Amino acid sequence: METQILQIDEQHINAEWIRQAGEIIKAGGLVAFPTETVYGLGGDALNPASAKKIYAAKGRPSDNPLIVHIYRIEDLHLLVKEIPEAARKLAAVFWPGPLTMIFEKSEAVPYETTGGLNTVAVRMPSNPVAAAFIREAGGYVAAPSANRSGRPSPTAAGYVAEDMRGRIEMILDGGDVEIGLESTIVDMTGEEPTILRPGSVTKEMLKDVLQSVSEDETMMSCSDGQAPKAPGMKYRHYAPKGDLTIVDGAERRVVDYINEQALRLREEGGKVGIIGTNATIADYRGDSCKSVGDRADEAAIARTLYRILREFDDEDVTVIFSESFTAAGLGQAIMNRLLKAAGHKVVHV
Numbered sequence: 001m002e003t004q005i006l007q008i009d010e011q012h013i014n015a016e017w018i019r020q021a022g023e024i025i026k027a028g029g030l031v032a033f034p035t036e037t038v039y040g041l042g043g044d045a046l047n048p049a050s051a052k053k054i055y056a057a058k059g060r061p062s063d064n065p066l067i068v069h070i071y072r073i074e075d076l077h078l079l080v081k082e083i084p085e086a087a088r089k090l091a092a093v094f095w096p097g098p099l100t101m102i103f104e105k106s107e108a109v110p111y112e113t114t115g116g117l118n119t120v121a122v123r124m125p126s127n128p129v130a131a132a133f134i135r136e137a138g139g140y141v142a143a144p145s146a147n148r149s150g151r152p153s154p155t156a157a158g159y160v161a162e163d164m165r166g167r168i169e170m171i172l173d174g175g176d177v178e179i180g181l182e183s184t185i186v187d188m189t190g191e192e193p194t195i196l197r198p199g200s201v202t203k204e205m206l207k208d209v210l211q212s213v214s215e216d217e218t219m220m221s222c223s224d225g226q227a228p229k230a231p232g233m234k235y236r237h238y239a240p241k242g243d244l245t246i247v248d249g250a251e252r253r254v255v256d257y258i259n260e261q262a263l264r265l266r267e268e269g270g271k272v273g274i275i276g277t278n279a280t281i282a283d284y285r286g287d288s289c290k291s292v293g294d295r296a297d298e299a300a301i302a303r304t305l306y307r308i309l310r311e312f313d314d315e316d317v318t319v320i321f322s323e324s325f326t327a328a329g330l331g332q333a334i335m336n337r338l339l340k341a342a343g344h345k346v347v348h349v
């Protein structure tokens with residue numbers, strides 16, 4: 001299959017191209033599109049055959065449910081049995097935006113889309129290209145992140161093309177994404193809203209709107225015994241090819257430890273990648289040293305992390321060391337993804 005790649009300027013959206021993208025979805029095909037978080041791989045959420053195609057293109061197990069993307073709040077009604085009051089409040093504040101909520105699903109949503117679950121995840125993205133595309137596609141677009149299973153989520157269209165060229169009909173190239181990490185997922189079906197995946201809508205922001213919010217215990221831990229509530233979180237999702245270790249401690253000790261390890265591993269023939277920050281990056285002695293930005297600028301770290309992991313894959317780095325980050329606010333999402341990429345391997349120095 002030839003994959004058409006179209007550059008869309010979000011200030012001047014080409015209506016004809018968006019119409020063509022929408023036609024592909026309505027005909028049961030797949031289109032990758034930009035959102036403010038990461039690129040999505042879209043298919044018709046109400047068509048069981050489209051969900052199957054998405055799983056095949058990603059190389060993803062079909063028990064991993066998809067997020068349904070809408071472009072206006074009133075379209076939520078068709079997808080869900082009921083809208084809890086807390087969900088109305090969150091939607092009023094955070095939609096459109098990087099928040100996904102889980103509801104009891106209606107009959108309209110096929111089990112192929114929800115991976116066999118009776119619940120459905122719904123999100124209304126703020127990216128204007130995404131909104132225009134979802135509208136032209138009929139209003140309900142199922143989309144996981146547009147990476148092949150096991151690779152970091154794509155933060156630019158070039159990364160989507162690396163993973164999906166020849167497997168899908170079209171890629172809408174809307175440039176680099178704004179946030180760089182996937183949406184916050186909150187389960188609205190229980191007694192208390194529960195965060196299943198941290199993102200840029202932080203726990204603190206949710207607590208400002210609702211009295212109480214809890215967190216899935218398995219979210220930041222490596223306990224194998226408990227099954228995470230978001231089925232996708234059980235897969236080792238964000239895994240780089242190189243063996244990644246997070247090193248936590250005082251700045252100088254971290255630099256010294258990583259350099260000692262890098263020296264040893266390079267003598268043994270390894271190729272060492274290092275993830276540092278602007279303050280430390282010049283001090284590292286790896287084969288490839290990359291800064292995620294200023295430690296204080298968490299938005300920049302979030303935007304940069306997946307790109308760096310992909311670059312290390314391209315460079316065939318065999319071992320990676322990363323500095324650790326504060327797990328509060330947006331930092332919680334950053335550390336959640338980094339811990340997953342590392343298979344929870346952390347060294348304290």
Ligand code: TXA
Pocket residue numbers: 035037038039040041064065066067100102114117119120121123143144145146181182183184185196229230231232233
């Ligand atoms: O930012 C995002 O959310 C991006 C963009 C494209 O919107 N999408 C994304 O999709 O990250 P994906 O498929 O890579 O991750 C969706 C996560 C998975 O961990 C999945 O298990 C969980 O959402 N999920 C989906 N439906 C669920 C449900 N009904 N119950 C629990 N977890 C669910």
Ligand code: MG
Pocket residue numbers: 144145153
């Ligand atoms: Mg994903």
